[in-house]
Amino acid sequence: MSTFTIFLILIVVVAFLLVVVIMVQNPKGGGLSSSFGGGGTQQLGGVKKTTDFLDKSTWTLATLLLVLILLSNLAIDRGAKEPESKALDQDAATTEQPLPNTPLNKPDNTATPADSTK
Template structure:
């Protein structure tokens, strides 16, 4: 379920970006590219209204899905870090004391 929601959120985010880019802003944006087709199908005044409603709807769905994703996370299968695993192992199993490394005697200097 979690993976499905993440994929759905990703697709929704891509769609939301496209809808926002199609809206005409102060500088015209990308709406000028598709303005001819949008005006023919939707009319000159309906296109911005539909794009704005679509943006608000997609944003609301996006937020709701993000919140729902938090409830679908499986906390039982949560992975712990290596540091936490080692700390738990040290608590259950005592670590044997470290033995000092064996030293080899230095060779004697017999220069005489």
């Protein structure tokens, strides 16, 4: 299992935990719930210590998610593979390509049809 795969698994787990922690929290502002008459139910299960724990865990998980995403960029395997495009290949830019044989670019030793009738 590569390091990048481990980072992907950790990112998915932290993102899932972040969603769960956010969904458990009680809404703090008015929002849509207070405009529809749900403003009095916000105090139903609100304990101050639980709210502080959920706030801290949200910030911790969000920071951890951001750090994991940035570190996973370092774990991407960038082996010495051939570039996918010839424009990215440095050697191809300096290599000269031969010109095709066209009437304007024909060798001197060939005879033309006008020369063969003489």
